[in-house]
Amino acid sequence: MKRLSGFLLFAALCAALPILFPDNYYVTVVGLTVFINIILAVSLNLLMGYAGQISLGHAAFFGLGAYSSAILTIRYGLNPWLAMLAGAAMVMALSYILSRPILRLKGHYLAMATLGLGIIVHIFFVQADELTGGPDGISGLPVLSIMGLPIDSDIRWYWVLCSFMLLTVLFSLNIADSRAGRALSAVHGSEIAAQMMGIDTAKVKSHIFVFSALIASVAGSLFAHQQDFVSPESFSFFFSIELVTMVVLGGLGSTFGAVIGAFILSILPEVLIVFEDFEVLIFGAILMVIMIFLPEGLFVALKNRVIHFMRRSQGGA
C-alpha cells in the first residue's frame, strides 16, 4: 500500500476538487483539458521517459483516435463505444506495424521519423475532406453514455476523464515497478547492455510504443466526444511538441513528473491571461527559468531536493 500512497492521495485530491468547488471554472472546465493532457503526457512518458525513445508524433495517435470516433459515429452511425474500440484497434495495428522500422532508428533519426508520422497524419486530416471535413473539422458527435447515463455536463465529464486519467497514472506507476518496466529502463540505459542481459529490446520497445499509442487513441476518442468537435489543428505537430515539453518540464521518466508538467502547461495560459499582451512572454520566461535552474524537470528536481533535505535533517538529529 505504501507504494501507492502517493497515487491514492492524488486520486483523493482529484475527487475532492469538484465536490468542494462544483461551479469553479478552473475545476470543471479547465480541469477537463488538464486531464486529457495528463493522460497524453503520462502515455508519452512511457515511451520517452521509461524507454528513452523520443516521439514528436504523439498527437497523431491522439488525432487518429479522435477522428475514428467522429467519423465512425457520424458518418457510419456506429455506437460511440464501438467506434472508440475500433479506433483503438486501428491505432494499435498501425502503431505495431510502424513500431519495428521506426524504433530501429535512434536519436535525431527517430525524432525525424516520428515527426514525419505526425505531419503525414495531420496532412491527411486537412486534405481528405470528404472523410475528415478538411480544415473545418467535424462537429455534432453523439453523446457518450455509460449504462444509460448520458455524459452531457461538465461535471459528468470531469468524473469520466478523471477516472481514465487515474487509470492511466496507475498503469504507468505499475509498469515502472514491474519486470517490463525494469526491461524498459535497461533499454533506456544501454540497449546493447540490455540485449546482453537477454532482453528482446525490439519487442520491449514496440510493445511500449503500441501501449502509448493506444492510450493516446482512447484519450482522443474521449476528447472528441467531450469537445463535440474535431479539427486538424488540435492534432498538429505543435501539439506533439507541447506534449514533449510537458514531459520534460515535469521530469523525464517520472509519472508524477508528467502529471505536473501537463498540469502546469495547461493551467498556466489560463492564469496568465490576465497579463494580456505579456502572457506569452511570461509563459516563456517561466519555462526558461525552470529548465535552466531545474534541468532534470520541476517535479523530479523538487522531489530530489526534498528527499535530500529530509535525509540531512535526519542525519543531523
Added chain:
Amino acid sequence: MRFCRNLVMILAVFSLVLFSSGFTAHAKDTLKIGSILAVTGPASFLGDPELKTLQMYIDEINANGGINGHKIEFVHYDTKGRAKEAKNFVNRLIKKDKVDVIIGGTTSGNSLAVIDIVQRAKVPFISLAGSIKIVEPVKKWVFKTPHTDKMAAEKIFADMKKRGITKAALITGNGGFDKSGRAQCLAMAPKYGIEIVADEKYDNADTDMTTQLTKIRSTDAQAIINFGFGKAPAIVAKNIKQLGIKLPVYESHGVASKKFIELAGDAANGIRLPAAALIVADQLPNDDPQKKVLLAYKKKYEAKYGPVSTFGGHAYDALFITVEAVKRAGTIDRAKIRDEIENTHGFVGTGGVFNMSPTDHLGLNLDAFKMIEIENGNWKLLY
C-alpha cells in the same frame, strides 16, 4: 512516504491556482460583450482591425453613457486563429466571464468550432467569418455579418457572364476559407453557365504556384479564379504575371485589403474582385444609403489607426446590430437580444443593408457586394 511529500506539492500548486485566480463579479447593469478574435497568427490582418474597431466604438458608447444606460463591459481573448483556442475561450467567456453576447470567430474554422457551444449555452453569437456553413442551415443563436463565399462566387460568375466567359480555371489553397470557397464555386458555376476546366490546389504556406498555373495555362480556360486570403493570393498574382498569362484574373473578397496590393505590386493591376463597399466608399454615388456610414467609419478609424479594411467593418456591423438590438429589447436578457438581432431590418452597415429574418441570419443580398477592379495600385468601383 515519498509520494506523500510529492502530493503536498501538487496540493500547493492546485490551491495556489484556485485562490489566486479570483472570481469576476457579474454586475447586472452592464452589458457584457465577449469576443474571440485572431489578433495574432496567420489571420491577424483580419482580427487586428476587428479588435481595434470594437474597442474604439465600445469606448465611445461608454463615454456617451452606454446603451439606454447599460454600460458595455468588453472581454476579449486572442485565439491566434486556432480552433482549439477559440473553443476554450468561448467556454471561458460563457462559463467564467458570463457574457451576454459574443462577437468574433475571425476565421470560418474558429466560428464553426464554437457554434455547438453557443447553441447549447444559448448565447447570441455574431460571427465575423465568411463561410456560408455558419448560417446555413440556420442556427437559432448564430448570426454573421460578412458576405458569404457563396455570394462572392455568384458575383464573380455574374461578372464573367457579362464578359462572355464560359470556361474558368479554379486555383485555391488548403485553408478553411479556400476550401469552402472552392466548394461554392464548383456548386454555383453551372447556374451561370460556366464550366470549371481546371481545379488546382496549393498549400497556403507555399511560396511558388507556377506548377499549378502552368497546368492551368495548358487548358482552354478563359479566366482564372483564385479563392484565398493572406499572402498566397499575392503569390498567385505575381506568378501569373511572371508566366505571362494574359487571362482575366478574379480574386475573392478575402484579399480586399491594401496589404494584397502591396504584396502583389504591379501584378495586382487588372485583377477583379467582389468586395464590400467600404474600400471604395468615396467612389460611391452620393445617393447610396451606405455612403454616409462608410465615410464616418473610415474617417474615425483612419484618424486613430491608419488605413481601413473591410474586415474591421464586419466588426462594426456586428457591434451596432447588437447595440440596436439591445436598444429595441430594452433589456440585456440574452433571449430578448437574440430575438431583436433576428428582427434587424434596414440596418445600414459597412457590409450593406441588413435585413435579417428567422430564415436568414445574415440578411445581405448580392447587391451588398461591389465588383471592383484594381487599377494603378488602387481600388476602382466598377458597379
